[in-house]
Amino acid sequence: MTPIVGNISLNLAFGFSVLSIIILSIFLRSGDYRLYLTGRRLSIGVSLLSIWATIVLGYQLIRSNFEVDYVAHYTSRETPLLYKISALWAGQAGSLLFWVFILSLFALTVIFQNKNTHKNLMPWVIIIITAVELFFLVLINFVTNPFLPVEADIIVANGLGLNPLLQNLTMAIHPPLLYLGYVGFTIPFAFGISALINKDTSSLWIQSVRRWSLMTWLFLSCGIILGGWWAYQELGWGGYWAWDPVENASLMPWLTATAFVHSIVIQEKKNMLRVWNMVLIILTFTLCIFGTFLTRSGIMSSVHSFATSSLGPLFLGFVFLILIFSISLLLFRLPIMKSEKKMESFSSRESGFLFNNVIFVVMCFAVFWGTIFPVLTEAVRGVKITVGAPFFNQINTPLGMVLLLLTGVGPLLAWRRTSRQSIIRNFALPASAGLLTAILLLLLNLAGYVVISFSLSVFVLIAMVSEFYRGIKARMSRFGENPITALITIISKNRSRYGGYIVHLGIVFMFVGFTGNAFNEEKEFGIKVGQEEHVGIYRIKLSGLSEAERPNHYAFIANLRITDSQGNFIVNLRPEKRIYNHRNPDPNRRQPHSELDIYSTMIKDIYSVFSGVDKENQTAFLKIMINPLVNWVWIGGYILIFGTMIALWPRKDEV
Amino acid sequence: MKSNNKFKIMLIGVVLVVAGWIGWVSSNPENDKAMVAFVSVSELLEEGIQDRTKLGGIVKPGSIIISESNLLDCSFILEEGDTELPVKYHRTRPDLFKDGAEVIVSGVYTEGVFVADDLQTKCASRYEGDLRDGESYNLEELES
Numbered sequence: 118m119t120p121i122v123g124n125i126s127l128n129l130a131f132g133f134s135v136l137s138i139i140i141l142s143i144f145l146r147s148g149d150y151r152l153y154l155t156g157r158r159l160s161i162g163v164s165l166l167s168i169w170a171t172i173v174l175g176y177q178l179i180r181s182n183f184e185v186d187y188v189a190h191y192t193s194r195e196t197p198l199l200y201k202i203s204a205l206w207a208g209q210a211g212s213l214l215f216w217v218f219i220l221s222l223f224a225l226t227v228i229f230q231n232k233n234t235h236k237n238l239m240p241w242v243i244i245i246i247t248a249v250e251l252f253f254l255v256l257i258n259f260v261t262n263p264f265l266p267v268e269a270d271i272i273v274a275n276g277l278g279l280n281p282l283l284q285n286l287t288m289a290i291h292p293p294l295l296y297l298g299y300v301g302f303t304i305p306f307a308f309g310i311s312a313l314i315n316k317d318t319s320s321l322w323i324q325s326v327r328r329w330s331l332m333t334w335l336f337l338s339c340g341i342i343l344g345g346w347w348a349y350q351e352l353g354w355g356g357y358w359a360w361d362p363v364e365n366a367s368l369m370p371w372l373t374a375t376a377f378v379h380s381i382v383i384q385e386k387k388n389m390l391r392v393w394n395m396v397l398i399i400l401t402f403t404l405c406i407f408g409t410f411l412t413r414s415g416i417m418s419s420v421h422s423f424a425t426s427s428l429g430p431l432f433l434g435f436v437f438l439i440l441i442f443s444i445s446l447l448l449f450r451l452p453i454m455k456s457e458k459k460m461e462s463f464s465s466r467e468s469g470f471l472f473n474n475v476i477f478v479v480m481c482f483a484v485f486w487g488t489i490f491p492v493l494t495e496a497v498r499g500v501k502i503t504v505g506a507p508f509f510n511q512i513n514t515p516l517g518m519v520l521l522l523l524t525g526v527g528p529l530l531a532w533r534r535t536s537r538q539s540i541i542r543n544f545a546l547p548a549s550a551g552l553l554t555a556i557l558l559l560l561l562n563l564a565g566y567v568v569i570s571f572s573l574s575v576f577v578l579i580a581m582v583s584e585f586y587r588g589i590k591a592r593m594s595r596f597g598e599n600p601i602t603a604l605i606t607i608i609s610k611n612r613s614r615y616g617g618y619i620v621h622l623g624i625v626f627m628f629v630g631f632t633g634n635a636f637n638e639e640k641e642f643g644i645k646v647g648q649e650e651h652v653g654i655y656r657i658k659l660s661g662l663s664e665a666e667r668p669n670h671y672a673f674i675a676n677l678r679i680t681d682s683q684g685n686f687i688v689n690l691r692p693e694k695r696i697y698n699h700r701n702p703d704p705n706r707r708q709p710h711s712e713l714d715i716y717s718t719m720i721k722d723i724y725s726v727f728s729g730v731d732k733e734n735q736t737a738f739l740k741i742m743i744n745p746l747v748n749w750v751w752i753g754g755y756i757l758i759f760g761t762m763i764a765l766w767p768r769k770d771e772v
Numbered sequence: 773m774k775s776n777n778k779f780k781i782m783l784i785g786v787v788l789v790v791a792g793w794i795g796w797v798s799s800n801p802e803n804d805k806a807m808v809a810f811v812s813v814s815e816l817l818e819e820g821i822q823d824r825t826k827l828g829g830i831v832k833p834g835s836i837i838i839s840e841s842n843l844l845d846c847s848f849i850l851e852e853g854d855t856e857l858p859v860k861y862h863r864t865r866p867d868l869f870k871d872g873a874e875v876i877v878s879g880v881y882t883e884g885v886f887v888a889d890d891l892q893t894k895c896a897s898r899y900e901g902d903l904r905d906g907e908s909y910n911l912e913e914l915e916s
Contacts, residue, residue, distance in 0.1 A: 272909045353864075459776045468779070475783055479790040486794055491810070501810035503826050508806035512797050516790065641864050643842050709867045728864040729843045738843045740864045 120185050120264040123173035127214075130166035131258050133159045134251040141244050153240060160247045161228060164221035167250065171218040174211060174263050178204050183273040186265045187211055193278035195669060200279050203289035207279055209413055209428070210263035212292065216409065217253045219293075219300040224250070227304055231325075238322060241311035249303050252435050260428060281670075281697050281710050287347040291340060295367055298337025299405040302374065305330045306402035309395055310443060313450050320388055323381050328765060330381065334374050335761045341367050342754040353711050353726045355639065355742040357750065360509040365488045366408035369481050373401040376477035379470050382613075386532070387467060392447070392454050393474070399443040404481075407436050411488075462534040469527035476520050483512045518569050521628050524621045525577030528584055546583055551576030570632040574625045581618045581625075588615075608763060616764025623760055626753030633721075633746025640742075641728070646735040653743045655687070655723065656680045662730065662737060670710070671699035675727045675737040679716065690714040692727035692739070721745040808878055813852040816881055826878040827886070832856065833871040850877065850886070859886045868893035 137159035144152035174187070178201045183189040191204040191211070206212040224246045231239055257263060267273055282288070305326035312322040344364065345357035358364060377397040383390045410432035447454075460467055487504045494502040529535075529543040555572035585604070592603040608615040638653045649658045661676040677690040697708040716723040722744045729738035801807050810826045829852035839845035846865060850857045859877055869875065869891065879888035 270910060274909065460779045463779075463782070471779070471783070472786070475786055476790075479787060483790070483794050486798070490798070490807075503808050503810050505805050505808065507803035508797065508801055511802055511806065512794055515793070641844060643844060711867055726864065731843050736843070738864070 120173070120177055120182070120266070123170045123177075124262070124264040126166045126170040126173065127254065127258050127262075127264070130163045130170065130217075131251070131254040133166065134163045134247050134254055137163060137247050138244055138251065141240050141247075145240055156240075157228065157243055160243050161225065163247060163250055163254075164224045167214075167217045167221040167254070171205070171214055174214060175202060175205055177264075178202065181276065183276050184266055185263075186267045187263045189267055189273045189276040191276070191279055193276040196276075196279050197284075199286075199289060200284050203283070203292075204279055206292045206296070207283055208263075210257060210261040210265075212296075212413065213253055213257050213261065214263050215293070216296060216300060217250055217257065219296055220246070220250055220253070220303060223301060223304055227307075235321070235325060237315050238308060238311045238317065241314050242307045245307035245310055246303060249307075256428065256431065260431065281695075281708060282351060285347065285351055287343055287350065291343045291347055294336050294343060295340030298333055298340050298367075299370070299409055301329065301333030301336060302370065302398070302402045302405050305333075305377075305398050309398045310446065313395065313443075313446050313454075316450065316453055318391065318453055320384050323384050323394065327378075327381055327385065330374070330378050331761060331765055334371075334378050335758065335765070337367065337371050337374060338757060338761070339754075341371060342751070342757075346751060349747070350713070350715070353713050353740070355637070355724050355726075355740075355744060356634075357747070360484075360487070360504075360506045362488050363412050365484050365509075366404075366411035369484055369488075370401050370404035370408055372477045372481040372484070373397055373404060376474040377401055380474050383467055383470050387458060389456050389458050389460075389467065390471070391456050392451065395443075395447050395454070397474070397478075399440070399447070400478075400481075403436055403439050403443075406432065406439065410436065464530060464535040464540065466527065466530045466532045466535075469523060469530045473520065473523045473527060476516055476523065480513060480516045480520070483516065484509065487512070514566055517628070517631075518566065518573060521570070521573045521577060521624070524624055525573070525580040528618060528621070529580055543580075543583075547576045547580040550579040567632055567635050570628055574629050574632075577621060577625045581622050584618055585615070609768075612766055612768065613764045616760045616762070616766075619760030619763060620757050621760075623753045623756030623758075626749045626756055628753075630746050630748070630750030630753060633744065633749065636745045638743040639740070641738075641740045643731075643736050643738045646737075650739075650741075652741045654682050655741075655743065656682065656684070657725075657739070657741055659737055659739075660689075662732075662735060666699075670695045670697045672696075672712070673727070673730045675725075675730075675739065677714075677725060677739075679723060688716045688723070690716060690723065690725045692725040694727045694730055717748055719746075719748050722747045805878075813850065813855040813857045816886075817855065817857070821881060824878065824880055826876060827857070828852065828874070828876045829857070831869070831871055831873050831875055836871060847885075850875070857881075857886050858884065859888055861888045861891050863889065863891070865891065866893045 137156050140152055140159065141156035144150075144156055174185075177185050177188050178192055179198065181188065181192060181194055181201070187208060187210055188204075191207045192201050196204070204211065206215045224243075227246070228239075228243065231242075235242070308322040308326045312318075341364075344367070348359070349355075349357040374397075377394065380390050380394055380397060384394050410428070413428060413432075460471070462468065487509050490504045491501050494500060525547060529547075531539060535543075551572040554575040555568055558568045558571055585607075588607040589600055589603040592598050592606060593600065596603075598606065640650070640652045642650050644650050644657070644659045646659050646661055649656050651657075656679070658678040658680070659675060660678045663674045663676065665672045665674065673694040674691050675693075677692070679687045679690060681687055692714040693712040695710045695712055697710055699707055701707055711726050711728060713724065713726045715725070722742075724742040724744055726740040726742075727737060728740055730736070731738070798807075804824055808824050808826045809821075810828070811821065813827055813829060815821070816825060816827065827850060829850040832849040832851045835849035837847050844864065845860075845862050847858060847860045850859050859879075861877070873893050876892045877886065877888035878890040879886055881887075
């Protein structure tokens with residue numbers, strides 16, 4: 118298996134994809150079923166060849182074939198096996214190949230799943246998926262080829278190795294998860310566009326993509342949360358979200374996708390919002406491509422720009438092509454898409470969903486605006502105005518509060534119209550609990566968003582718990598079940614509803630965690646061995662400095678003893694200052710890296726960074742942060758995953 | 773029909789309010805760190821800008837001076853093309869900060885010194901590096 122095999126596979130995949138699209142188009146005109154089968158098989162061939170090429174590249178990485186430029190750039194002999202494999206998505210060419218690899222897996226699944234269903238939709242679904250594959254195959258064949266050999270006049274004895282920041286288990290799985298999310302939305306997009314082209318106004322396509330969308334949404338959510346977790350554990354600035362352009366790139370499709378997974382429920386149940394759902398899936402898919410572009414083109418300088426490249430114009434061209442094609446198609450079909458049904462009342466579940474959708478989309482626009490603002494101001498005024506986290510926080514905090522409110526309000530509303538009695542019955546308890554919390558917090562001298570956020574969290578929490586309680590009580594009185602059987606039955610009888618409520622609970626946990634940011638404390642200082650420093654209510658004592666030599670780095674270790682103000686022992690923390698490649702004679706090649714240490718509880722995290730060492734004076738320079746409630750964000754993430762899994766789990770009658 | 777119009781007005785209202793909010797924050801953010809102009813060193817020196825600015829450049833090799841009494845205190849010279857600017861920074865430095873590193877600093881220019889409160893480094897050259905700088909052999913040299 119030489120690199121040539123991979124190269125030839127990619128060439129063939131490119132040719133097959135062009136052929137497949139042409140033959141399927143001829144089939145649509147002539148109706149000759151044999152042409153459909155040929156086109157379909159060619160498309161399967163594209164996927165298989167792309168998967169094969171990815172395996173070949175993986176093999177080159179594992180056996181460290183430094184004749185391949187990509188392998189020499191991102192791995193070295195010393196790179197552990199896991200990170201040799203993860204180098205597949207560490208660089209630009211590899212990650213684009215990996216994109217096609219995932220799309221190929223999805224494409225095969227869709228093609229085989231729908232072998233005998235959706236006969237009218239499938240030809241266009243296959244064409245659209247293959248066209249997306251074609252775009253990426255053009256990039257990896259002609260612009261940034263992962264199998265390119267190193268320049269002919271040198272022999273590489275050892276590769277450059279993988280960035281130590283990326284040598285971390287989280288960082289090995291964060292990109293694939295995000296990619297599963299980005300790539301996955303190709304499928305609902307393909308079904309939606311195919312339904313449009315076929316003038317299919319039924320909700321059939323929605324039913325067939327509901328689970329795909331939810332699964333993809335879950336991958337995207339996990340990818341984003343994991344990215345934040347990595348930033349918190351590794352980067353040492355003490356936060357998990359910086360509103361960096363690349364983070365925004367993943368948040369934008371997440372926002373529109375969240376709107377989409379909500380509003381397709383309305384189309385499924387009421388056959389309303391058909392145009393709106395099309396708009397959402399077009400936006401989501403476009404933002405996924407745009408996200409890949411932002412991450413990979415290096416147009417925005419950020420921590421994520423591990424690569425800079427010439428892909429920009431091609432990606433932007435593709436984004437515009439998708440937008441122009443889908444929007445004009447939608448406009449063309451508008452007359453048959455309009456729904457006859459109307460919204461009946463503001464106090465209906467439909468209207469709750471609609472408002473949640475609007476807030477998600479304007480929030481996405483706000484993030485988009487802030488992300489491209491520097492580019493805009495530079496073009497219009499000639500000055501590049503950079504936009505920092507305070508800008509995003511200021512805009513998105515009130516929007517987030519409205520969303521949090523709707524998280525609780527939406528599920529309490531009935532379809533069509535909620536009667537006054539049931540509004541009073543459903544809202545009385547959660548609303549008074551929220552108000553009570555607000556009063557208590559105001560008495561504790563807290564103010565502003567903190568009070569709003571915590572009281573809304575209590576409101577949503579009580580609202581969700583009382584929904585479960587009502588369901589359980591109804592079954593207990595009707596069927597005489599015990600509470601636990603009743604709980605299990607209501608969930609299994611209505612997985613998407615109760616799974617959704619659990620996700621909402623996860624969101625509450627996350628908001629509590631976000632609100633904790635308002636109480637962060639931070640201190641940077643130098644300290645001699647034996648001395649003590651106060652940070653917040655804690656005392657930090659440097660009890661010693663030690664050193665250790667390990668296989669690929671040298672470490673200075675600060676031994677910190679943390680006590681509270683009364684002197685009660687809490688924990689020992691050992692943040693490290695590491696020097697990678699410490700044996701390299703050229704000091705410029707030695708790579709310092711701060712390995713931080715965190716003491717984590719439900720109430721707060723004590724976060725320590727060892728930023729510098731003065732050995733002669735036995736002094737360590739430290740950054741200590743007290744970050745309240747951070748754990749709630751991660752726990753919220755777990756609850757979110759759990760709830761989505763419940764919603765995704767197939768019903769018995771589906772098996 | 774009537775109720776649908778009511779909805780449209782309501783939704784347009786929501787969108788307008790949020791658009792207004794975004795516009796308002798864009799033109800006057802609460803926090804002076806929210807929006808900062810990115811200028812070149814020569815623009816800063818010529819125009820004598822007093823506001824917070826952001827600058828990009830290279831750390832002049834050999835110019836880093838770290839205070840003996842406090843390792844956190846550091847000064848260096850930022851090079852952008854032919855222009856140079858002395859910079860002071862008193863916080864934890866990123867791991868990749870060193871001679872020749874590409875950095876972005878934000879802060880205020882006062883009395884001939886740029887006092888930075890934020891310093892970001894671009895990725896180390898090694899990881900997007902030139903294979904020729906690594907452990908590689910030139911074939912022509914090997915033959916001769």
